[in-house]
Amino acid sequence: MKQNFRFPWSAVLAIAVGFVVTLGYFIPSSAPVVGGTLASLGDYFLQVGVVLAAVAMLVGLINLAAVHWTRFRTAGENRLGSGVVVITMIATFLLGTIDYFWGWLEDPNRSLTQYVFRHIQLPVERSLMALLVVILTYMAIRMFRRRMTVYQAVFLGVFMVVLLGTGLDIPYITDTVKPWLSNVWAVAGTRGLLLGIGLGTLASGLRVLSGVDRPYGG
Amino acid sequence: MNLPELIGTALGFLLTIVVFSYLLGDNPFFRLAIHLFIGVAAGYVAIVVIYNVLLPRLFLPLIFGSWGERGILLVPLILGLLLFFKISPRTAWLGRASMATLVGIGAAVAIGGAVIGTLFSQMEAAINAFNLGNGLIMLVGTLATLAYFQFGVRKNDQQDGVVQQLSTGISAAGKFFIAIAFGVLFAGVYTAALAAFTERITSLWAFLQNFLPF
Known part of the structure; x- marks a missing residue:
């Protein structure tokens, strides 16, 4: 039976570009023969990557606006909210455009974008962060009320010690126990986690560069 | 306080109250504030993407640059234009080459970042901090944390x-x-959230003081 074989152009492209950029990272530009060329090519592809990432972000924003516009037109669930998303998105962008062409983008006293950021974005962001206090306290209390394991007890104990050591000046806790917990024991756990994340990222990157994973399709 | 600042501060006050209303339960006003937040954030991202990245790095050099610069920038221009075909499922295949380039570069950056930025630097820090006191605790903790993920699978x-x-x-x-590390991180997040809570309450009170006689 004859099978339809299609050459995996996309995978070849991803692997080739990825290898050039990776080699550009690890082979110094002073290396003989290929060093300078690899570094220049790597830099060029990084510039291409920045532009493509920006365009991808723009495509995502257009998609977001299109989805909310459809929901607004078809009277879908939470119609008003979708309308607000589209209108505020366009309005903010228009204000940014005015700022750019009038040269106000970097001027905090005149910039319309910074005005919107200061009076809408920042209050909502900070209020959401403030809400976290109540939610985190509630979660911690729920944890206390459940049957507790040794690790949960350690977690809550350390949390209390560090919190009290930060907020109050308690002898021995503030100056000895809290820094010791934060700078030795927590660093050990965090370093293990970071190394694990690094190894996981390395493995995922190598899977893409070897063509095993092809999230772009093809 | 001038009029635009007063209107802005009043808007911030109102939005803070609306977001805090979530403590009484999910409500339409809270959802509206969140949609407003998403819309403004999306518009802001569009401004940064267009005016801080695409214009200075692509369009302005294409218009005002030398012929050499224009030739070099044709590749990102074409790949960028092809990426727009991803919006429709019917034409999405046209954007595959752009996505492949982006993913290839992204994977390479991730590998470079992980090896140079995380693995080497963390290992170097672990080596430099080594001694028979706290350094030993850190070494044992790091290895045990790594081993937990290795042996904790099955x-x-x-x-x-x-x-x-x-x-x-x-x-x-x-x-x-890990429990100790998360305890310390949780305390850090809690402290930051507490600082934001205090700042919001202070700003609410400062706004109200404009209208109170005392």
Whole structure:
């Protein structure tokens, strides 16, 4: 039976570009023969990557606006909210455009974008962060009320010690126990986690560069 | 306080109250504030993407640059234009080459960042901090945390008793270190949230003071 074989152009492209950029990272530009060329090519592809990432972000924003516009037109669930998303998105962008062409983008006293950021974005962001206090306290209390394991007890104990050591000046806790917990024991756990994340990222990157994973399709 | 600032501060006051209303339960006003937040954030991202990245790095050099610059920038221009075909499922295949380039570059950057930025730097820090006191605790904690993820996946029935017990012991030690690390991180997040809560309450009170006689 004859099978339809299609050459995996996309995978070849991803692997080739990825290898050039990776080699550009690890082979110094002073290396003989290929060093300078690899570094220049790597830099060029990084510039291409920045532009493509920006365009991808723009495509995502257009998609977001299109989805909310459809929901607004078809009277879908939470119609008003979708309308607000589209209108505020366009309005903010228009204000940014005015700022750019009038040269106000970097001027905090005149910039319309910074005005919107200061009076809408920042209050909502900070209020959401403030809400976290109540939610985190509630979660911690729920944890206390459940049957507790040794690790949960350690977690809550350390949390209390560090919190009290930060907020109050308690002898021995503030100056000895809290820094010791934060700078030795927590660093050990965090370093293990970071190394694990690094190894996981390395493995995922190598899977893409070897063509095993092809999230772009093809 | 001039009029635009007063209107802005009043808007911030109103939005803070609306977001805090979530403490009484989910409500339409809270959802509206969140949609407003998403819309403004999306518009802001569009401004940064267009005026801080695409214009200075692509369009302005294409218009005002030398012929050499224009030739070099044709590749990102074409790949960028092809990326727009991803919006419709029917034409999405046209954007595959752009996505492949982006993913290839992204994977390379991730590898470079992980090796140089995380693995080498963390290993160097671990080596430099080594001594028989706190350095030893840090080394044991780091190895135990790594081992917890390695041996915590599944139990292997074919391992003999001693290896199994050793794995379980190291895994338990790793969990202990992770619990301490998360406890400290949780305290940090809680402190930051508490600072934001205090700042919001202070700003609410400062706004109200404009209208109170005392």
